[in-house]
């Protein structure tokens with residue numbers, strides 16, 4: 001039984017399993033990252049707060065305006081009722097009516113402007129609400145895709161683990177341990193292919209003797225540069 005070949009099978013499976021596990025981690029992160037939706041929600045909250053404050057301002061202006069209108073009605077009623085006879089009092093009343101009319105006109109203008117602003121913000125708000133619905137739907141579609149990918153990777157993983165168990169049956173415990181130790185220290189890659197008489201993992205050229213040995217089926221040859229098990233194919 002070619003030991004290096006058996007270990008290279010194990011390596012191939014483990015590399016695939018590592019890739020699957022990395023991709024699944026990425027997918028989990030993607031699924032949990034709602035930032036494209038949160039960003040729109042934050043803008044919606046901001047505009048909602050601004051709108052509420054402007055609506056309070058508008059209510060204040062309307063209340064003030066109503067008070068002025070009532071006072072004007074009272075004064076006009078008093079004026080037309082003809083009960084005020086003293087010229088001085090009459091003059092005062094007329095002055096007050098003129099002043100009230102002026103104030104009402106100013107209030108009307110600011111009420112109109114504030115109403116326009118409220119209307120603008122309501123439009124802005126419904127725009128952002130539509131944007132939010134779209135962001136949520138886009139995100140939901142993406143999440144569905146990611147979940148699908150995740151579960152098909154899970155199936156692939158199960159198959160690979162079955163394959164791995166079978167591959168391990170052909171190996172002795174000492175070789176497996178040697179392989180596992182190397183995998184831990186060599187960033188997951190314990191077995192390196194030999195390509196053009198060089199180690200494919202680190203690029204070091206093999207001596208003719210090592211190259212010859214790497215092709216022999218019985219014993220393991222290690223790269224003199226990176227220390228990985230060499231598999232010459």
Ligand SMILES: [Zn+2]
Pocket residue numbers: 192199200201202203204223224225226227228
């Ligand atoms: Zn090497």
